[in-house]
Amino acid sequence: MGLAENQLSFDLVEEWITKHPSASICTSEGVQMFRDIAIFQDYHGLTEFRNAVARFMGKVRGGRVSFDPARIVLAGGATGASELITFCLADPGDAFLVPTPYYPAFDRDLKWRTGIQLIPVICESSNNFKITKEALEEAFQNAQKSSIKVKGVIIANPSNPLGTTVERETQITLVNFINEKQIHLVCDEIYSATIFSRPNFISIAEIIEEVECNRDLIHIIYSLSKDMGFPGFRVGIVYSYNDAVVNCGRKMSSFGLVSSQTQHFLASMLSDDEFVDDFLKTSSMRLAKRHQTFTSGLEEVGIKCLNSNAGLFCWMDLRALLKEPTFEAEMVLWRLIIHKVKLNVSPGFSFHCVEPGWFRVCFANMDDATLEIALKRIRIFIQATVKKSDVPAKKSKQWQKNLRLSFSGGSRCEYEESLKSPSVMSPHSPMSPAQLVQTRT
Amino acid sequence: MGLAENQLSFDLVEEWITKHPSASICTSEGVQMFRDIAIFQDYHGLTEFRNAVARFMGKVRGGRVSFDPARIVLAGGATGASELITFCLADPGDAFLVPTPYYPAFDRDLKWRTGIQLIPVICESSNNFKITKEALEEAFQNAQKSSIKVKGVIIANPSNPLGTTVERETQITLVNFINEKQIHLVCDEIYSATIFSRPNFISIAEIIEEVECNRDLIHIIYSLSKDMGFPGFRVGIVYSYNDAVVNCGRKMSSFGLVSSQTQHFLASMLSDDEFVDDFLKTSSMRLAKRHQTFTSGLEEVGIKCLNSNAGLFCWMDLRALLKEPTFEAEMVLWRLIIHKVKLNVSPGFSFHCVEPGWFRVCFANMDDATLEIALKRIRIFIQATVKKSDVPAKKSKQWQKNLRLSFSGGSRCEYEESLKSPSVMSPHSPMSPAQLVQTRT
Numbered sequence: 001m002g003l004a005e006n007q008l009s010f011d012l013v014e015e016w017i018t019k020h021p022s023a024s025i026c027t028s029e030g031v032q033m034f035r036d037i038a039i040f041q042d043y044h045g046l047t048e049f050r051n052a053v054a055r056f057m058g059k060v061r062g063g064r065v066s067f068d069p070a071r072i073v074l075a076g077g078a079t080g081a082s083e084l085i086t087f088c089l090a091d092p093g094d095a096f097l098v099p100t101p102y103y104p105a106f107d108r109d110l111k112w113r114t115g116i117q118l119i120p121v122i123c124e125s126s127n128n129f130k131i132t133k134e135a136l137e138e139a140f141q142n143a144q145k146s147s148i149k150v151k152g153v154i155i156a157n158p159s160n161p162l163g164t165t166v167e168r169e170t171q172i173t174l175v176n177f178i179n180e181k182q183i184h185l186v187c188d189e190i191y192s193a194t195i196f197s198r199p200n201f202i203s204i205a206e207i208i209e210e211v212e213c214n215r216d217l218i219h220i221i222y223s224l225s226k227d228m229g230f231p232g233f234r235v236g237i238v239y240s241y242n243d244a245v246v247n248c249g250r251k252m253s254s255f256g257l258v259s260s261q262t263q264h265f266l267a268s269m270l271s272d273d274e275f276v277d278d279f280l281k282t283s284s285m286r287l288a289k290r291h292q293t294f295t296s297g298l299e300e301v302g303i304k305c306l307n308s309n310a311g312l313f314c315w316m317d318l319r320a321l322l323k324e325p326t327f328e329a330e331m332v333l334w335r336l337i338i339h340k341v342k343l344n345v346s347p348g349f350s351f352h353c354v355e356p357g358w359f360r361v362c363f364a365n366m367d368d369a370t371l372e373i374a375l376k377r378i379r380i381f382i383q384a385t386v387k388k389s390d391v392p393a394k395k396s397k398q399w400q401k402n403l404r405l406s407f408s409g410g411s412r413c414e415y416e417e418s419l420k421s422p423s424v425m426s427p428h429s430p431m432s433p434a435q436l437v438q439t440r441t
Numbered sequence: 442m443g444l445a446e447n448q449l450s451f452d453l454v455e456e457w458i459t460k461h462p463s464a465s466i467c468t469s470e471g472v473q474m475f476r477d478i479a480i481f482q483d484y485h486g487l488t489e490f491r492n493a494v495a496r497f498m499g500k501v502r503g504g505r506v507s508f509d510p511a512r513i514v515l516a517g518g519a520t521g522a523s524e525l526i527t528f529c530l531a532d533p534g535d536a537f538l539v540p541t542p543y544y545p546a547f548d549r550d551l552k553w554r555t556g557i558q559l560i561p562v563i564c565e566s567s568n569n570f571k572i573t574k575e576a577l578e579e580a581f582q583n584a585q586k587s588s589i590k591v592k593g594v595i596i597a598n599p600s601n602p603l604g605t606t607v608e609r610e611t612q613i614t615l616v617n618f619i620n621e622k623q624i625h626l627v628c629d630e631i632y633s634a635t636i637f638s639r640p641n642f643i644s645i646a647e648i649i650e651e652v653e654c655n656r657d658l659i660h661i662i663y664s665l666s667k668d669m670g671f672p673g674f675r676v677g678i679v680y681s682y683n684d685a686v687v688n689c690g691r692k693m694s695s696f697g698l699v700s701s702q703t704q705h706f707l708a709s710m711l712s713d714d715e716f717v718d719d720f721l722k723t724s725s726m727r728l729a730k731r732h733q734t735f736t737s738g739l740e741e742v743g744i745k746c747l748n749s750n751a752g753l754f755c756w757m758d759l760r761a762l763l764k765e766p767t768f769e770a771e772m773v774l775w776r777l778i779i780h781k782v783k784l785n786v787s788p789g790f791s792f793h794c795v796e797p798g799w800f801r802v803c804f805a806n807m808d809d810a811t812l813e814i815a816l817k818r819i820r821i822f823i824q825a826t827v828k829k830s831d832v833p834a835k836k837s838k839q840w841q842k843n844l845r846l847s848f849s850g851g852s853r854c855e856y857e858e859s860l861k862s863p864s865v866m867s868p869h870s871p872m873s874p875a876q877l878v879q880t881r882t
């Protein structure tokens with residue numbers, strides 16, 4: 001349950017594949033294309049691929065905005081795209097502001113080879129982790145005091161790990177903020193097709209149609225890893241409104257261009273309007289159902305999650321289970337969940353959350369039966385815990401206060417060490433599918 | 442004729458594809474694999490892919506050495522692999538020594554985002570551009586005098602643009618040199634399956650079996666872009682004998698991993714011993730024939746090339762056609778060949794050659810008829826030039842001396858500008874197929 005993957009609608013994809021053999025250049029139907037595709041290495045990417053991606057991005061945003069294929073820059077997955085935009089916009093030592101909690105691998109993807117810094121913008125549970133002008137301003141001023149050059153703000157919308165979309169007013173605040181400071185705004189919108197309930201997703205592409213700003217400062221990261229569930233295909237996209245960034249980024253495509261075989265295949269698939277419309281609708285419905293099953297299952301044993309409308313995960317509030325409100329206690333609980341409950345979840349501190357006790361739990365990378373097993377394990381765990389204190393969970397939530405955990409051992413280091421393993425260094429997930437708890441088995 | 446691509450044996454590949462539909466996950470025969478492949482994102486790569494690549498690398502080296510799949514690190518094409526190893530081995534400001542003439546895009550691929558420097562090791566035509574100990578030592582000492590930290594030597598074997606393999610003695614010299622200095626040796630062996638005549642290719646993997654050295658200093662770059670002719674598939678490999686580099690490089694795979702779709706397809710293809718053996722044999726024979734046709738066609742009009750045994754290009758000696766022995770005169774001749782003769786060739790200065798008048802001409806990215814057209818154009822050009830001075834080419838080669846060109850205009854800037862265009866920023870070629878002279882049409 002630690003991997004933010006979307007496996008709920010692969011049946012639709014598999015059906016499409018078998019009906020469209022010529023979409024693959026590696027079939028008797030498609031082999032006549034093989035030669036041209038195999039030797040293709042234009043950094044612009046296949047025209048039909050860029051067109052299809054631009055159209056798909058528009059559809060995902062409800063057709064309310066359109067995207068220019070000429071502004072699409074290819075990169076090696078969302079990871080490569082994130083690094084590419086950072087290389088384009090900043091020099092070593094420069095910084096970006098990032099609202100917390102944020103995707104843990106940003107610390108590696110954005111900083112490692114570029115030499116830039118990330119400065120957290122503190123968001124808190126008291127207002128559902130909303131990004132405020134005050135928090136942005138404080139982070140900016142602190143950087144200035146330390147003589148750090150702030151080059152921009154990076155947000156994920158929908159948020160990973162929160163599973164919430166960034167509301168219109170917040171995005172307007174952000175645009176005004178970066179426009180006033182004349183710094184960049186990078187919007188990671190890789191979960192934009194995972195919206196399963198209201199409010200609707202609003203892309204930064206829509207906001208800048210309404211709010212006056214210097215468009216040269218606006219950039220979108222996209223990928224098919226989450227929305228389609230194809231992380232293995234390494235499709236990363238930078239969509240920039242800034243010509244210089246498009247030109248520079250395109251040259252950087254050489255370091256991680258999307259395989260032309262994959263471009264060709266996906267160009268065919270994403271150009272099929274009927275398939276895409278059905279996929280987006282079905283995927284959203286299945287995510288809604290899965291989210292409902294999971295969160296209501298948790299609620300039955302008194303576990304609340306942040307109210308969310310998107311993503312492949314819940315932001316689970318286990319603050320009441322901490323022995324004390326510290327990250328050390330969060331680690332104790334995390335180790336317990338990993339080793340005793342045998343569920344792979346991700347602790348909040350790895351997302352730079354400032355409040356101990358939050359955990360990200362993914363619910364879309366397994367089948368219904370596996371989800372039931374996971375819920376059952378959680379139920380047994382909570383009931384056992386509750387039994388100890390003789391406070392029935394359903395009758396009173398006082399157990400949460402009474403039952404702070406007392407498991408010993410463990411430290412933050414253990415989680416950080418686990419992040420260092422190559423298999424864990426996977427994009428948009430701090431845990432690999434091969435690791436730890438597979439509830440499937 | 443500016444693009445180093447191998448299109449001579451695609452018929453074998455196409456035949457294999459049609460006979461093996463299940464090798465593609467995007468066929469009715471392969472669709473049951475789709476789900477697992479699409480979500481695959483382990484930075485080690487598919488086990489069967491790494492096994493197949495290791496085995497293929499061994500076969501290409503005549504089975505005289507074997508490669509450990511666990512040492513194979515995936516990257517986005519040879520470009521991504523070259524950058525990755527540079528990031529692993531050096532800090533900004535550090536330098537690598539590179540024997541000249543060398544692949545022009547090294548200046549972008551290796552330096553741009555890593556901040557390292559390249560220091561040329563001067564090789565000259567007087568000894569067929571051999572890499573000497575004296576030249577290496579001189580470059581090293583000069584760097585030290587300038588307080589530049591030399592981290593290693595990078596060679597391409599077979600050489601691009603020379604089309605020659607690096608002989609055993611030279612490689613032993615190199616290994617002793619880097620071992621003595623305790624610096625790294627990076628061997629770009631992406632043309633290793635393009636050997637078409639004696640002497641045989643000797644990989645650095647063979648040399649270090651014979652010569653005592655610190656193996657932690659030895660690294661190989663590989664790719665399927667040239668040997669198989671699949672640049673579009675973006676298969677880049679770093680093979681390192683250094684555990685720390687393997688571990689670090691594998692984490693960097695996240696920025697440009699090979700598409701799992703492509704990994705799966707190529708794993709099947711490269712695991713087919715019969716196909717691979719036939720491909721390697723046939724490809725070599727066709728390259729030999731093509732090289733023979735092309736060089737003898739050039740010789741008929743008095744043009745000599747460096748004697749070569751590998752690669753997809755000739756290193757053509759047009760020194761006699763220069764108005765004067767300068768790079769300005771080389772530019773004049775280059776512009777003439779591009780604009781008047783309508784052939785896309787690459788001037789020697791772009792490869793950092795220290796002697797004006799050498800040009801790289803590619804011969805494997807076209808069919809026989811197109812090659813004939815190219816040769817015809819060269820013939821007409823030379824004959825017209827010869828006619829002017831009334832010295833028949835076939836009777837006397839004095840025309841070479843008498844016919845220094847007098848075309849005006851042009852400068853080095855023009856070529857450098859052309860390199861800045863995104864379509865030109867393609868791996869292992871300073872020119873894109875879409876650009877300039879297509880003799881096909």
